[in-house]
Amino acid sequence: MNYSKSVTNMEKNFFSKADPFQKSSKYESKSRMVLPPPNITGKLHIGHALNAFVQDLKVRYERSFNNNKISWIPGTDHAGIATQIMVEKLLLESNIKKEDLGREKFLEKVWEWKEKYQDNIYDQLKKLGLELDWDQAKFTMDEDVQEAVSEAFCKFYKSGLIFKDNRIVHWDTKMQTAISDLEVRNEEVTGYMYYIKYYFENSLSEDSPKNTTEEPISENFVTVATTRPETMFGDKAIAVNPNDERYKNLIGRSAYIPMTDIKIPIISDERCDMEKGSGAVKITPAHDFLDFEIGKDHDLEVQNIIDKYGKLSGDSVPKSLQNIDRLEARKKIIKELKDKELLVKEEKIKHIIPHGDRSGSILEPMATKQWFLDMDSMASEAKEDIQNIAVFPQNYIKIFNHWMNNIQPWCISRQIWWGHQIPVWYFDDNHIYDLEKYNSYKKHGTNYLTSDYGQINKDNEQFSKNANLNHEFLNQVNFEKRFIVAKDIESARKIAKDIGIKNDSLTQETDVLDTWFSSALWPLVNSKEINSIFTNSLNQELNQKSTQELSKGLDPKNEEYPNECIITGSDILFFWVARMIMFCKFFSKKIPFKQIYLHGLVQDSFGKKMSKSKNNAMDPLDIIAEEGIDVLRYALLSSSVPGKNVKFGKQNIEKSRHFCIKIWNVFKFIKSNCSELFDVNIHTPENMEDNLKSGESSQTHDSQEIKKQNIPQEESSYNLPENLHPWNSFIVLKISDIRKTILDFISEWKIHEASNEIYKLIWEDFCSLYIEGCKSMLNSEHSMETKIVITESFKELIRILNPFMPVLSTEIFSLMENINPQTKAYNSNLTNKPCNTSCSFDSILDSILKKKSQKENQENETLIKSKTLDYIKEITEITDSIRYCKGVLGIENSIIYHVNIKQDHVGENIIQGSKSHLESNVEKDEVFYNIIEKLSGFKIHPSKEPKNDMTPYPLQQGVLYINFLDKDLNKLKNKIKKEKEKSYQDLSDAERKIENKQFIENAPTEIKEEIKERIAKLKQIVDNFDKVELMWSK
RNA sequence: GAGUGUAUAGCUCAGCGGUAGAGCACCACAUUGACAUUGUGGGGGUCACAGGUUCAAAUCCUGUUAUACUCACCA
The missing domain is CATH 3.40.50.620 (HUPs)
Structure with missing residues (x-):
């Protein structure tokens, strides 16, 4: 499947x-x-x-x-x-x-x-x-969250952070609500800058400017630039920079808003940019953020001339433009200005205008009454x-x-319906039933508070001494603006009653809160502590x-x-x-x-x-x-x-799919090759026996291990040998190493790195190298040991994979979880305790590192690791070399080629190395050659002397002799020549480095060691290259 | 205008002081083997540019040039 x-x-x-x-x-x-x-x-x-x-x-x-x-x-x-x-x-x-x-x-x-x-x-x-x-x-908007939100609002208000004010905000005309700065999406669009003449008061005849037919001259008008001419009916001044020589004389004079007979003053303000537009700017406090500020400082009226739907309205707007959408009105105004020669020029510009993040409509700055939360503290x-x-x-x-x-x-208030309705209740003067009481509170309340913001003025001792009044809730009432802040209607009514207001008159604020107001409380409302924080x-x-x-x-x-x-x-x-x-x-x-x-x-x-x-x-x-x-x-x-943003496409999916398939396939391989272990997971004893028998018959060779399994008193247990074959120890050590790397990466949130590590570990180390090599191990005397290591290693890989691929890992793990061959780990000999628990990955790891023995130390651990790695390195160096030649020469697998590993040089090293790993377990390590054969596709003959028809090929530590039959070796020779040159280059680079006094003085020892090792290796390589080239030239 | 990133193989991106990496694409070879949703090998890089720090720079600093995003900017 x-x-x-x-x-x-x-x-x-x-x-x-x-x-x-x-x-x-x-x-x-x-x-x-x-x-x-x-x-x-x-x-x-x-x-x-x-x-x-x-x-x-x-x-x-x-x-x-x-x-x-x-x-x-x-x-x-x-x-x-x-x-x-x-x-x-x-x-x-x-x-x-x-x-x-x-x-x-x-x-x-x-x-x-x-x-x-x-x-x-x-x-x-x-x-x-x-x-x-x-x-x-x-x-x-669950009930408890609603309560918490109301409570939060009240608390903010009482600590003086929430206030209601008439300020300029971004207004969404489509939704008819204010929105916060963060909900504004700025978009660059092409628009026009209009240069409009504003005639001076004393330059005019009795007629209004709209009747002028004269050629306008600069003495009579000032040109003002704007992108939003429709706002001019809300203009309250024209501002120039006090340092602007061009306009110095104008300050203090007045001009008429075009198309109207409204006169506005010309004022000076430093915030006016001389470079922008004409240098003179119209000030519309109700519809521009900067103008609002300037207007405030110059005491200018804030007059809205755009209604909540974005239509022009108000006394100063000409009748013909009343109730017309601002963008439509703009066109009409420009046409009229052109007709009346009040438009000096229009300039095509690119500018950024704010849009509503949700509605997409062009936002209008608008002065409105809104609730604000002060964020500074x-x-x-x-x-x-x-x-x-x-x-x-x-x-x-x-x-x-x-x-x-x-x-x-x-700005936390929204003029929409869906949301947390603001817990504020308004009352009006008509509903006061106890005026004396009300006034008394009002008087003290106003004293009590620094402002209408609700913050308590703690310095005001006088009030707190007044025992006749309940001042606890005073910071919840605003007498000027006539509202009560309370978490619910009951509390509001209670307060209302106390201060002499008929409680049936209360009307709740219709505005709702910005959605993010409640989101901001999310971790709190999702803890059980919600109650202790937000009630009573x-x-x-x-x-x-x-x-x-x-x-x-x-x-x-x-x-x-x-x-x-x-x-x-x-x-x-x-x-x-x-x-x-x-x-x-x-x-x-x-x-x-x-x-x-x-x-x-x-x-x-x-x-x-x-x-x-x-x-x-x-x-x-x-x-x-x-x-x-x-x-x-x-x-x-x-x-x-x-x-970082992720560019996500087919490629990402394909890589991932291939990886899943790879894992699934290797699982299938393991399942079919380690079948007797899988069968163990059927728990009934009868079944187990059957399965063991079938397992035996499926084996092509009559291995001792299988026999052992069948010994009844052992209860199908298998003794893992004291020393695992290095091929098996290798994968266990490798997985344990990379496991640490992966877990470290995850804890540092380097998930992409962790993903890459598990990918390489499974695909390259486990599948391409280990499992491929195991194909020969499975037919050796190490068969049972190998099967156990394969399954336990793979189970561990799957466990590491689980956070990345829960479905696949769960499927595989549940099919494998009962594979617990009752194995006595070798260390039972040492501790004298039968270790008949299931043989887990970590227990195998411990047994490789001989952890259970207290005599052993760290040094031994690294020694074991490095010996194992040496064995693998030797195998991979030989197979890589053979594969390289094969690739370069285009050799077919169907013909059997031979490799001799010259024993007096390379081979001995290797065999000695492997012997020491295998210790008493293996007499001769055929496995070593079998693995190379499996990985390279070449027949390996260890022998003392190579045959004459063989071509030498340099290894790091010796020479391989390969029979290439009748292949043309020139390609390979050229490659080797290049490789040799590169090696010489690398060697001289490294030597130059180590000869540098400053390097010796400053570089850390590890690096120096590394380079020394590299030089030693390169010398060997270069040496072998030379030898080989000499032999080739013969 | 202010801030924050990014510039590495044909493409998409990792790496961020000690010999340039992955996937895809490309070329060659292999062939039904757990896996054609494959295996093996190969080609391909002045790590944007210019300075500096350092024994050592793709990696740190400064500047330049591209480019992206965020914030401010509707005269």
């Missing part, structure tokens, strides 16, 4: 059967991690898949290799604006506008949508095969906090700090005392919070990660997570962002349907470098 055909079944097993890797349920530690909650707007995209796979890898890695069980919490985000857009669109299909339904009915529809799409998202997440803790799934704290978080990649700390340094108050504190003042109480609520041993880590896309560092740090720290006094891992975005193979409109989006579930989970998963993991 090939891989592609097996995938479906494998995945079925994966989802329906217990995870064999999860058998041990005892973990040293338990911790928590939250899934960045996907929006309930639609489908998962490939970026979600990458994000989820990285997290799932972390969970599996921590569980299997760190004894740390991470509870990974799924959830979904209500995504205010985005979802509202979708639902509105849906309703429009049946010709229903949200206004027709009204807020309540509309919200019902959204909740219906939520149910449906949350299920969708969860279904899709489940199809990715993730180890999520589904019992704890949460939605950002939290931001400066966050800059400290980020130092205590392990951030991967680290350079994002710089970016983080840069953003924090330039932070502005966050409404009537407490937020002071040191209650702060202490808050932090008391958090058990320091709490395994849930702070979270283990947060894994998310680098694009939402500011949107989400930064805000979580600030919010969670503010409320819990603790940094919400220990580590941050930021991955890049998944782009198409050309580096373009994937999107539906470009038709280059890849649906992860399509890929899964076609290729399987693991192929997608490994493809994403292996090509994801921390913080």
